[in-house]
Structures are given as C-alpha cells and as structure tokens.
Amino acid sequence: MSLYEIGNLAVDIAGTRLVEDVSLTVEPGLCTAIIGASGSGKSLTCLTPFGLTPGIATGSIRLDGIDLAGADADQLRDARRRHTGFIFQQPLTALTPHLTVGAQLQEATMQAGSARPSRSELVQKLERVGLSRPDERLDQFPHRLSGGERQRVMIAAAIAHSPKLLIADEPTSALDASLRAEIMDLLDQLRVEQGLGMLLVSHDLASIEGHADQLLVMDKGRVVETGPTADVIANPAEDYTRRLISATPRLDEPSPKLAGPGDELLETRDLGVEFNRPGWRRGIILAVANAAIMIRQGESLALVGGSGSGKSTLGRAIAGIGPVTRGKILWRGGALPERRQRTLEMRRLIQPVFQDPVASLDPQWQVLDIVTEPLRNLRPDLTRTEREDLARQALSDVDLAKDFLTRMPASLSGGQAQRVAIARAIIAAPQLLVLDEATSALDPLVGAEILKLLHRLQEENGLSLLFITHDIAAARRLCHRIAVMDDGRIVETGDLQEVIDNPRHAATQRLVAAS
Amino acid sequence: MFGLITRRLLTAIPTLLVIILASFFLMRLAPGGPFDGERPLDQTTQAALQQAYGLDRPLWEQAWLYVSRLVQGDFGPSLVYRDFTVSELIAQGLPISLMLGGLAIVLALAIGVTAGLFAAVRAGKAADKVIMMLATVATALPTFVTGPALALLFGLWLGLLPVSGSGDGAAWLIMPVVALALPVSGAIAKLTRAGLASVLKQDHIRTARARGLSETKILFKHGLRPALVPVASYLGPAAAGLLTGAVVVETVFGLPGLGRYFVQGALNRDYPLVLGVVTLYAALIILFNLFADLIYGWLDPRMREE
Numbered sequence: 081m082s083l084y085e086i087g088n089l090a091v092d093i094a095g096t097r098l099v100e101d102v103s104l105t106v107e108p109g110l111c112t113a114i115i116g117a118s119g120s121g122k123s124l125t126c127l128t129p130f131g132l133t134p135g136i137a138t139g140s141i142r143l144d145g146i147d148l149a150g151a152d153a154d155q156l157r158d159a160r161r162r163h164t165g166f167i168f169q170q171p172l173t174a175l176t177p178h179l180t181v182g183a184q185l186q187e188a189t190m191q192a193g194s195a196r197p198s199r200s201e202l203v204q205k206l207e208r209v210g211l212s213r214p215d216e217r218l219d220q221f222p223h224r225l226s227g228g229e230r231q232r233v234m235i236a237a238a239i240a241h242s243p244k245l246l247i248a249d250e251p252t253s254a255l256d257a258s259l260r261a262e263i264m265d266l267l268d269q270l271r272v273e274q275g276l277g278m279l280l281v282s283h284d285l286a287s288i289e290g291h292a293d294q295l296l297v298m299d300k301g302r303v304v305e306t307g308p309t310a311d312v313i314a315n316p317a318e319d320y321t322r323r324l325i326s327a328t329p330r331l332d333e334p335s336p337k338l339a340g341p342g343d344e345l346l347e348t349r350d351l352g353v354e355f356n357r358p359g360w361r362r363g364i365i366l367a368v369a370n371a372a373i374m375i376r377q378g379e380s381l382a383l384v385g386g387s388g389s390g391k392s393t394l395g396r397a398i399a400g401i402g403p404v405t406r407g408k409i410l411w412r413g414g415a416l417p418e419r420r421q422r423t424l425e426m427r428r429l430i431q432p433v434f435q436d437p438v439a440s441l442d443p444q445w446q447v448l449d450i451v452t453e454p455l456r457n458l459r460p461d462l463t464r465t466e467r468e469d470l471a472r473q474a475l476s477d478v479d480l481a482k483d484f485l486t487r488m489p490a491s492l493s494g495g496q497a498q499r500v501a502i503a504r505a506i507i508a509a510p511q512l513l514v515l516d517e518a519t520s521a522l523d524p525l526v527g528a529e530i531l532k533l534l535h536r537l538q539e540e541n542g543l544s545l546l547f548i549t550h551d552i553a554a555a556r557r558l559c560h561r562i563a564v565m566d567d568g569r570i571v572e573t574g575d576l577q578e579v580i581d582n583p584r585h586a587a588t589q590r591l592v593a594a595s
Numbered sequence: 596m597f598g599l600i601t602r603r604l605l606t607a608i609p610t611l612l613v614i615i616l617a618s619f620f621l622m623r624l625a626p627g628g629p630f631d632g633e634r635p636l637d638q639t640t641q642a643a644l645q646q647a648y649g650l651d652r653p654l655w656e657q658a659w660l661y662v663s664r665l666v667q668g669d670f671g672p673s674l675v676y677r678d679f680t681v682s683e684l685i686a687q688g689l690p691i692s693l694m695l696g697g698l699a700i701v702l703a704l705a706i707g708v709t710a711g712l713f714a715a716v717r718a719g720k721a722a723d724k725v726i727m728m729l730a731t732v733a734t735a736l737p738t739f740v741t742g743p744a745l746a747l748l749f750g751l752w753l754g755l756l757p758v759s760g761s762g763d764g765a766a767w768l769i770m771p772v773v774a775l776a777l778p779v780s781g782a783i784a785k786l787t788r789a790g791l792a793s794v795l796k797q798d799h800i801r802t803a804r805a806r807g808l809s810e811t812k813i814l815f816k817h818g819l820r821p822a823l824v825p826v827a828s829y830l831g832p833a834a835a836g837l838l839t840g841a842v843v844v845e846t847v848f849g850l851p852g853l854g855r856y857f858v859q860g861a862l863n864r865d866y867p868l869v870l871g872v873v874t875l876y877a878a879l880i881i882l883f884n885l886f887a888d889l890i891y892g893w894l895d896p897r898m899r900e901e
Contacts (some may be wrong), residue, residue: 161807173798
C-alpha cells in the first residue's frame with residue numbers, strides 16, 4: 081500500500097473543471113514530482129485534496145489508509161495537522177510576520193499534539209535544516225532572514241511534527257540557482273532519513289532532475305506523461321514533454337550560433353554604488369564596488385550572480401535608472417553622465433526590460449500607450465500617426481499581432497506581457513538593452529521563446545544586450561561573454577564557454593554547479 | 596525604540612513652538628479683545644487693564660514673554676475668570692476631559708474591533724452587511740445629534756440616566772462616553788473588517804491553515820495583529836478628534852471639561868486660556884501619535900526597521 085494515493089482526481093472551482101483524471105502515488109522515502117507550466121493545475125492537484133484551495137476535489141484520495149475523498153473540513157484539518165507537512169513557494173510571505181521564528185516553529189512542533197518543545201529541541205530543529213546561528217534565529221522575526229534562510233525555517237516547520245507526507249509546492253522557485261540546489265539536496269536528505277514521502281511541484285526541470293523518483297508532466301489540467309523521472313527525461317514520449325525538456329537551458333546542450341561583435345560600445349570604469357544603511361544604524365552599504373565591464377556592439381554580456389550580489393544595481397546604474405556613487409560610464413569612448421544630465425539622445429540608446437512583466441506595465445494603459453511612451457518622451461519630433469506606425473512595427477518585431485495595440489495588460493499572459501515590455505524597450509531604436517532577469521519569472525517554455533526572440537532581435541538589429549541573470553545555462557543561449565558578480569564585485573570575466581569550462585572563482589563554480 | 600521616542604520628543608519642541616506662535620498671532624488678528632463688553636469700559640480703565648496684563652506692549656514682545664513663561668510652566672492668568680490662573684482652570688477641566696476621551700477610545704476599540712472581526716468572519720453574509728451598515732450610520736451621525744437623542748431617550752423618556760452634569764458613581768459618564776465613542780467605533784469597525792479581509796488572503800494564513808490550526812486560532816494568532824495596523828494609524832488622529840469632539844459633548848451634557856473653557860475662552864478673547872488649551876491639545880496629539888507609532892511596531896515588527 082502506498083503512503084498517499086490519488087486516483088482519477090478532478091478539481092472544480094466555481095463549476096469549472098480545472099483538473100481532470102489525475103492519478104499518482106507517493107511511497108515512503110521517495111519523491112513524486114509534478115511538472116508543468118503555470119495554470120497547468122499542478123498546485124491545485126496537490127493542495128485541493130487537503131482543503132487548501134477554494135476548489136472541490138473528487139476521485140479517490142487515500143493518505144496512509146485513511147480515505148480523504150468524502151472528508152469534511154474537520155477531517156481534512158486533522159489530516160493536515162497529524163500526517164502532512166507543507167512547504168510553499170514564497171518564503172517571503174509564507175511565514176507570519178509578527179511571530180518569531182521560535183514561536184512558529186513551536187506551533188508547528190505542537191500541531192500534532194506533542195508537548196511543548198524545549199528551546200534546545202527547537203535549536204536542534206533549525207540546525208537540522210542547516211541554519212547558521214540557530215539559537216539567535218529563534219528570537220528573530222522572519223523579515224530579518226534572507227530568502228534561503230526563510231525557506232529553511234519553512235522546511236523545519238513543515239517537518240517539525242514528524243509528518244509522513246511532505247507536500248512541497250514550488251519550494252525553490254523564488255530562490256536563485258545555487259540556493260535552489262542546496263534546498264533540494266536538503267529535502268532529499270530529510271526524505272531519506274525520516275522515510276518521508278514527498279510530493280513535489282515545480283515548473284523547473286532543474287529542481288526535479290536527480291531529486292524525484294516519479295514524474296508527472298501536466299498540461300491544461302491533465303497528465304500528459306508519467307513514469308520514472310530519469311526515463312521520462314531521457315526518452316520523452318509526448319511532444320509536450322519534449323518541448324518542455326528542450327526549453328530548459330542546459331550547460332551540455334550544443335552552443336548556439338552567435339553573430340560576431342563589432343566595436344566597443346559601453347565600458348564602466350571603477351563604477352561604485354553606495355547606499356546609506358537603512359534604519360538608524362550609521363554607515364554605508366557598498367552595493368557595487370570597482371565594477372569594470374565592457375560591451376561591444378552586437379554583443380551580449382551575461383551579468384551573473386546570486387541574489388544580493390549587486391548585479392541589478394549595476395544594471396540600473398548603466399541604464400541610468402539607478403544611482404552612481406563613483407567611477408565612470410563610457411559610451412563609444414565618451415563619458416556618459418549621470419542620469420539627470422543625460423540628453424534625450426543618450427537616454428534613447430539604453431533601454432531596460434524588467435523581471436516581472438505584468439508589474440512593469442501600467443495596468444490602466446492600453447498596450448499602444450505603453451509601447452509608444454518612450455517615443456512621446458524621447459522623440460518629440462514624431463507625430464501621433466508616426467508613433468502608431470512604429471508601435472505596429474515594434475509589435476510585429478516581437479511577434480505580436482496588431483490587435484494587441486488595444487489590449488489592457490491584465491488580459492495578457494506573462495509571455496505576452498514580456499513581449500510588450502520588449503517592444504516598449506526597442507521602439508525608440510536603442511543600441512543596448514539592459515535585461516534584468518527578463519526570463520526568470522516565466523515558465524520554461526515561455527522563457528525559451530523570449531530568449532529566442534532576444535537572440536533574433538540581436539542578430540537583425542545588431543543590438544547589444546546586458547543580460548542580468550542567476551541562471552548561467554539560460555545566459556549561454558544568448559551571450560558571448562560573462563561577468564560574474566559576488567558581493568558587489570566583479571570576480572570573473574571572460575568568454576562564456578571558457579568560463580563555464582574552467583570556472584576559477586568559487587562563486588562562479590557554485591553557479592556552474594547549480595545549473 | 597528609545598531612539599524613536601527621543602527623536603519624536605525632540606521634534607515635538609519646534610512643532611509645539613510653531614503651533615503656539617501661530618495660534619498666538621492668529622488670535623490677535625481676530626477683532627475684539629478681552630475687555631470689550633456690551634457696555635464699553637471707559638478709556639482709562641481700559642488702558643489700565645491693558646497695561647496690567649501687558650497687552651499694551653508690542654505683539655512680538657508679548658509672544659516672547661508668553662513663551663518664556665510657558666517654558667517655566669506658567670500658563671499665565673485668565674483674563675476673564677479673574678480669580679483663576681489658566682493652570683488652575685486646566686487642572687479643573689482636564690481630568691474630566693481625559694476621562695471622557697480615554698473611556699471613549701477604549702469603548703470605541705472594544706465595539707469597533709469586535710464588530711469588524713465578526714463582520715470579516717461572516718464576509719458577504721447578512722451579518723456582515725448589517726454590521727457595515729450600522730458602522731456607516733454610526734460614523735455619519737454627529738455627536739450633537741446623538742448626544743441630545745441619547746439624553747432624550749435614556750434621560751427624559753426612560754429616566755434611566757442623568758441628563759446632564761456630573762455626580763457620584765459612574766452613571767453620568769455613560770451617555771457622554773457612548774456619544775463620543777459611536778462615530779469612532781464605526782470607523783474602527785470598517786478598518787478592522789477591511790484589514791482582516793486583506794490579511795486573511797495572505798500566504799501566511801495558508802501556512803497556518805496547512806498546520807491544521809483551528810479557524811479561531813488562525814484568526815486571533817496569525818490574522819488579527821497585522822489587520823489592526825490601519826486601526827493603529829487611525830488612533831492618533833481619532834484621539835485628537837475625541838478631545839476636540841468632547842467640546843460638543845461637554846456642552847450638550849453640561850460637563851465642566853476643558854472643551855467648555857476652550858469655546859468660552861475663544862468667544863471672550865481670553866488669550867492665555869485659549870493658548871493654554873491649544874498647547875495642551877497639541878502636546879496630547881503629538882503624544883498620541885507617538886503611542887500609535889509604538890503600537891505599529893508591536894503589531895508588525897517590520898515597521899520597527901524604519
């Protein structure tokens with residue numbers, strides 16, 4: 081008998097069937113994973129049988145011999161309380177902000193009816209998930225911890241009452257690549273040690289490969305393919321699975337063909353960005369120190385680093401949307417002044433694209449207004465009709481139909497929104513795009529298409545790209561060279577393939593190993 | 596936290612000074628003076644009085660004298676209640692006003708938070724709609740309507756509570772406190788309901804639910820505190836409103852609180868009395884806002900960072 085078994089599961093929300101005919105089993109000590117794009121119903125499949133979504137689950141659901149299919153709210157609550165642990169995607173928001181780590185861990189330990197744990201027991205639980213200075217952490221509030229630390233607390237709390245089943249809904253999606261690998265390894269260890277069965281949900285092949293025993297591929301609420309993980313990845317039977325696998329960038333895939341770069345376009349010399357320490361503590365934070373990077377015409381430079389490494393701050397400084405404390409930015413050998421002194425022409429040359437496409441579009445504006453906004457400011461010489469012609473051209477450049485001009489951002493999917501954001505960036509004919517994690521928030525299939533689009537735009541228009549990311553494998557599809565950042569400094573630069581083959585700095589080695 | 600308190604108290608000094616000086620000069624701009632009555636005094640008496648109270652000196656000198664005496668804790672003499680200093684009048688009125696305001700805040704919080712909580716739990720159902728409608732009515736009715744209405748109903752018709760004045764026991768307090776608290780409780784109910792509605796959708800509530808906690812425990816342990824943040828930010832201005840709102844209630848129920856002195860002082864051009872009350876109100880408002888900020892930090896530890 082399996083630990084957890086669902087058969088012919090269907091999930092309805094408000095009369096609409098969103099998941100249909102899903103069957104899976106989870107065995108003690110093993111991991112079953114569900115992979116799929118957002119909206120494929122994978123989270124609903126995991127959480128609805130336990131009453132954690134507004135949906136209604138029908139089908140057969142058995143947890144450790146108990147039938148959950150017809151269970152009422154109290155029985156479901158009991159099933160969560162005693163036998164199941166949950167890990168959610170957003171470690172930033174999944175912990176209660178006004179309760180200390182210790183208080184929440186204590187609550188989790190006692191949820192299945194255990195006695196109040198002693199402080200040293202709580203310390204042990206935090207040590208077990210690899211949290212440094214556990215004693216101190218117990219009295220801290222969640223917002224004082226980093227994303228990775230919070231996710232460790234979340235894991236410690238999820239297994240504190242010794243559950244039999246662990247349900248992990250995108251446990252690593254909000255973390256950067258090297259943390260992602262660490263957290264997945266930790267989950268593997270705990271699973272084996274405690275004989276936990278795990279149901280893992282992800283949109284990301286990298287956090288499943290090598291960690292899950294069984295794999296279900298879901299699309300549009302249905303299971304597309306299922307089988308042992310290694311088999312499915314090595315020999316995908318279905319077209320959707322094949323596309324999903326080929327969309328996920330890997331370091332061992334063949335190198336892409338990249339156009340040869342031209343003359344030097346942009347250079348930073350000893351660029352530094354400092355911030356005042358927040359709060360009443362005195363002192364400054366060196367977000368970027370002595371950064372020297374160079375980009376040629378038609379070349380893509382990958383700026384890679386973990387979260388907090390200063391890569392976005394450097395990108396913002398170059399794009400003229402963030403502060404520069406010291407150092408110089410040179411454009412074709414001439415100095416590029418700080419943002420307020422840049423002329424319209426200079427501003428036009430460098431355009432940014434951001435991580436969250438939906439949040440970076442004004443929800444009250446039509447796509448037409450969004451896309452032409454740079455022109456209204458940067459090209460006051462154009463008439464309204466000229467602007468609209470250019471907008472149509474920009475939309476066709478990013479493979480969107482003309483009728484998108486009248487759409488509102490809320491009606492766009494993530495990939496469409498990112499295309500609109502790219503159209504907005506290229507409409508004023510810039511020479512350098514600063515792409516800040518432009519594909520990180522997208523599903524692999526959509527992200528791969530955006531990478532292709534950027535590659536094409538670069539070839540056709542001789543655009544230069546500064547591709548800021550934590551994912552070396554994604555950068556490899558697009559970039560000629562790489563600059564690795566760690567703790568505000570550029571620690572390694574060079575030809576992308578050479579750096580991947582021979583990473584010298586520890587930070588680079590971590591990033592390569594995590595890809 | 597001590598940093599916040601010291602910093603706030605230090606910035607309070609220039610704030611108070613500006614308020615005092617602004618009120619001082621504004622009041623002098625208003626026509627009339629403390630010794631203008633229906634029967635005008637003769638020239639010499641008028642001049643003698645002006646001289647005795649220093650009103651014949653240049654305005655800036657008077658302002659300087661007032662502030663320097665204030666620093667020593669001297670609010671000056673009342674120009675109309677001739678036998679009293681302003682400090683004595685305040686000492687008489689302040690306890691009543693503070694008691695009214697303090698009890699009203701406590702009552703408003705108790706009613707408002709309870710009603711808001713109840714409505715949020717029943718969101719969308721009949722109970723929610725009825726509570727929110729009552730809250731709107733309570734917020735909209737001014738105290739000069741609810742005060743006399745309460746007095747008519749419970750005082751005159753039912754004869755349960757004294758209609759005006761203070762006496763032994765606490766019965767005389769009930770109607771004025773209720774009249775003061777009603778509009779504030781309505782606003783607090785709405786803020787609590789809205790705060791809870793947004794907090795209960797957040798991820799950490801799902802985490803608590805995933806632990807199999809009871810809904811009551813989720814509500815009180817994980818939901819209520821962050822939901823009260825908007826209430827806390829409303830409390831500072833609300834406390835100020837209760838002090839000034841008390842003017843009406845004290846008049847309606849004939850209570851000798853600060854509010855009456857304030858209104859009469861303004862009508863009589865009793866400069867030191869009005870300035871004294873304004874200074875006191877301003878200091879209290881600054882203090883209440885500081886309290887509200889400290890409550891903030893307790894409700895949501897993330898706020899302690901800034």
